[in-house]
Amino acid sequence: MTEPERIAAVSALEALKGAAAAAQARLTAAAVVDRETLGEDSRSVRADIALARKCSPTLADQHVGVAKALVKEMPETMAALTSGELSERRAGILVRETACLSAEHRAEVDKQLAPTMTSLGDKALAGAARRAGAALDAESLAERNRRAVASRRMSVRPAVDGMAWLSILGPMKDVIGAHVALTAEEKRRHIIDPTLSPQAWAAAAAEADSRGKGAWLADRALELLSGRAKDQPQPVEVNLVMTDKVLLPAAFGGQAPADDVAVIPGWGPISGEAARAHIADLLNHRTAAKDASTGGDDAGAARDDGAFVWLRRLFTDPSGRDLVALDSTRRRFHGGLRKFLQLRDPTCRVPWCDAPAIEADHVHPVHDGGTTTGANAGGLCKRHNQIKEEVGWYFTVRSTGLDGTRPHGIRIQTPTGRVHDSTAPPILGEGWSSPERIPDEWMDDVHLQDLPLPEDPWGGWIPDPPDDWFYLHAELVA
Incomplete structure (x- = not known):
């Protein structure tokens, strides 16, 4: 194919995607409306749609909402989508920006934007829909803003390289106010008393915080939210899943394994080095807290008496990929x-x-x-x-x-x-290679004490184990 032919094919396929999205919308709306017409709960068919579209139930709900709006209330947008002149994403923008309007006003906005909807960019299209809606029903737009305030929330999501995002959705004035307060404090950290002598000024400058602005703001925000200093371990349970070789490389010849990785279930992998450093910080902080408490110091460190590291050994099948099972006589999982x-x-x-x-x-x-x-x-x-x-x-x-x-x-x-x-996913996540198998380690009845640990790892101080500490008895295939 020549380059013009390739570009023409890409354009034709893009139009085909729009037509396919329109067909999906009609079928989706029909399936849900049929259930609702019969007075039945549509949760089941929505879940089936999620599986059919290979997406989450939440995203499927969005697809259903867009489909019903396009089919029942927005004929111009639906026609542009069917012809391939409008993408599914941009049709969704029009549906989203008119969601607060009545069916009549939404249809009017749809009609007004018909001549230009296929030529505007995403931001311009969203702005045009908002302005047209506000001209028809300003109170609906105000009510939408009030509902948005009620939906304020905080969320956490994993990021790459052992990091995570902490997000706050709130009223603009409050979020901007918090940001201004943090940035103002960040600027003050660089101010040094001008009355100091040159030698004292130089010493103070040398000891000044060298963190970048972004790093300082992130550290300070987390300190304010948690009430704890940047390097102070958090007294919460965080499951770190790793092999014994990753946890204790010294017990296996002193060399970290090739797959030196740990996993926080539900979040993702972090490096074995970072996991060992986190555990070491907890142990060191626990020792300091115990020493402070023993010495009569009831300062902040002593309040962290509960900060401790527990090892719970779980055994996998011989491939190292999957956890083996536990049995219980109860009806509930405890x-x-x-x-x-x-x-x-x-x-x-x-x-x-x-x-x-x-x-x-x-x-x-x-x-x-x-x-x-x-x-x-x-x-x-x-x-x-x-x-x-x-x-x-x-x-x-x-x-x-x-x-x-x-x-x-x-x-x-x-x-x-x-x-x-x-x-079930591999215990250390998809993409993790199976560890080297050591046949002598596989036995019919293995106990927690078999885990090779450094001699006296807690300095002679070993408290009672938690209530859910358990031995795992498993028949493993040799």
Whole structure:
């Protein structure tokens, strides 16, 4: 193909994407409206749509909302999408910016923007829709702003390289006010008393904070939010999953393994070096706190008496990929079994749902003979745990993960007969290579004390273990 032919093909495929999105919107709206017309809950069909579109339920809800608006209230936008002159993303912008309007006013905005919607950029299109809507119903726009204030929230999401984002959505005046206060404090850190002697001034300048502006602002914001200094460990439980070789390279010849990585379940990997440094900081801080308390110093360090590192040894199958299971006689998942499931299933087991697995449920129901075991358990988000009980949904255990050949697997059948398989992720995350196997380490009955630790790692001070400390008895395939 010549270059003009390639560009023409790209353009034609882009138009085809718009036409396909329009067809999806019509089918999606019809499926949901049919349920609603019958007076039925549409949660089940929305969940089926999420699986069909390979997306999360939250994103599927957005697709449903856009589809219903396009089909029922925005014929001009729908026509432009069908012809391929408008992309699905930009059609979504028009739907979003007119969401606060009545059906009549939304249709009027749709009609007004029809001549220009295919030629405006994303920001210009959003602005035009907002202005047209405000001209028709300014009170609706004001009410939208009031509702936005009620939706203020804070969220956390993982970033690359062992970092994470902490975001606050709030009223603009409050967020800007907080930012101005922080930046003003950051500027003051560079001010040195001009009355100092040249020698004293030089010494003060040498000791001045050398952090960059962004790093200082981030550190200070976290200090203010947590009430703790930058290098002071946080007294909260953070699960760090790693192999014994990553935790204690000195016990295995002093050389860190090639896959020197640890994982925070539900968040992602960090380097083994960073994990060991974090644990060392906690241990050092705990020792300082104990010394301060023993010496009668009741200052800040002594208040961290609970900051301590507990090692909970979990065993995998011989491949090193998957956690083996625990058994329980209870109907609910508690204690060690619950911890086990939180590590094995950090996010919802329904495909393409990245929501945290905050609920553990029996794959094969207890009332139908299901047992409370790791093999018969699946971590689900609250929404999918409810959908699981809807008519037409069937969850079955495809593989127990105990035979050393395959990880734990669940098969999900939807009311429309579609089948989706879910496989438990590797304990250290996708992309992690299996460790070198040491046959002598695999035994039928292994205890926590078998973990090789440095001699007297806590300086002779070992407190009582937590309530959920447990031994793991597992039959491992040699």
